[in-house]
Amino acid sequence: MRNAIKIDKDTIITIDNSGCIGEKEHDYVKVSNEVAAYYSARVSILEQWCAGAQPTHLFLANFTSEEAWGDYEKGFAKVFEEIGEKMPPLNGSTESNFTSMQSGLSLTVVGKIAFEVNEENCDWFIVGKPLVGEEVVNNLNDVAKLNELILLIKLGVVKHVWPVGSKGIKAECKKIFKNNEIECALPLEKSGGPSTCVIVAVDREQLEQFYEIVSVPVEQLIIK
Template sequence: MRHELLLGDWVVTSDNSGGIGEKPMDFVKAPDGLTAKFAARVALLEQWAAGSEPKAVLLHNFSGEEQWHRYIEGIKELLAETGTKNVQFSGSSETNIATMQSGIAVTMIGKRKYEIAAETLEWFVYGMPLVGEDVLLKKEQLADLKKLSEARASGLVKQLWPVGSKGIGYEAKRLLGEEIAPIAGINLEASAGPSTCVLIGALKEMRDQLVEHFEAYIYPIQK
């Protein structure tokens, strides 16, 4: 579920991951760098949703000392792909007890730059709701954060809202204040795992350019 902490202009966002990684008893097998990248993905999307840009990343590593470097590299890869610069890193690792499963949390601290009323925009779903191994097997269906970053920079996307475990319908109602109409081919109640899809808001006159930019897996929202 999406959470954020607002401290004046400062925004604190976080996501965690347990039982996903390279340890023998992990439920989902995935490279450690990729695990951290997806945790950071959620925290970054929540920063963007709050009109903020991250200034610092805190990594809480429960997997062990050797995983630290791989986790940091995964987070840095995400930041590089999205053009997010000048971010400081800190955190800690569990080194006293050898854990049987992987566990991390990624926290981002940023500063709010803008705020736009959701009701002034036309809204779309971008990406498909995926969870577990489908996140790795159906990468082409994930909302592309590089494209999102480009669309934000160019003004195509004015606001966004990440979708989490409660699904598109739940998040759309939180954002827009009412139920949305069914979307063909999409389960509005399905978990979107590490925010594999997002709600994006654009000015009505930018609709054609928006669809052209994202090309696929973008669906208009009707109330």
Template sequence: MRHAVSLGGGLWMGMDNSAGIGEKPQDIIQAPNKLVSYMAARVALLELWCAGAEPNTILLTNFTGESAWQDYEKGIQQVFDEIETPLPPLAGSTESNIETLQSGLAVQLIGRITQDIDTCGDWYLIGSPLVGQAVLERADEVVSLGELQKARQSGAISYVHPCGSGGVTKELERLGIVASVEVPEGSAGPSTCVLVRSSLEEVELRKRFTAPVLKLG
């Protein structure tokens, strides 16, 4: 289930965080707050999908300050707009006593198992491993949540496994997969690429995604 945590009773939690990325002068990477929360929420969502769960509650921890809350909420809303799903109830907390020098936030999605994990089909990599500024500069290589959702709902893919800072190779090792082709190296940052299983031929799967599609074996 990668990093999703079982809460018991069929409930799971996916989460992600970031620090030093945002709109404050001392942030290491300058990026709109809306984009930062969007990326954190997409990672948390992909972790839930990996467990076969759908989100029904959102928790937002905001270390940046009160002025960032609205944009953070907009970024999370964008995730659910992309998958054409109503925004679940959102609650959270903001650090308002201490003015931090750099931005920081954490997003947690809690959801319930809605489907059994089906691992039939061939393994594919969808998207490219990107991190930092490359996420902004090569946005067309980031796997689309909307396209993933449609592929899941249509049965075109049967399993989604997000890649993270350890890169594609680490996730292949975690799953015990030996790829028969060369896989791209580097951190996948905010899960800019995913491993999926599909019974479709590569040419058919490519039609469903804007980001690169690579058959692994």
């Protein structure tokens, strides 16, 4: 697993935070609240898949405003619509005593183990490109697609997914491959933002199907 926490034999907890991204005057990245929520949910769900789990419950900590709640809920719903799953129940809390100058949310996802993670007889690839900030909304064709990833998982083509975070591909690979050196055409230390690129283990016997399904850029990851 990456940053997920396993609290019993089949319950997985993941979390993602989004700060200074939204519609407020002092936000660093100006996007709709719905878009901010979409990408936060994206990260938390990829963390669930990394642990072999599917989401069952969502919990939102909303620091932006009471009015933002509905937009955040729409953003979460968009992710589940994309992957063809019913959105789990959403609960949480809004900071209503004080008004913040910048947007902020934290999404906690509870999930249950749903499929096996297996890296045997696999080759490794990066799906998508590392993007951050306004690069994300300006380069949507370079962002790994959740609907394609979940299809590949269900077909057994992809055996493991590992989202890339703010520390970049190299830092994630150290967690997966320990001290092994890696080689890839992508910038290895650039932030992956809201997991715009994902490390995947692909069954060597199904590489052709992998390339047929993935519509965004793909780079092979060489493990030395």
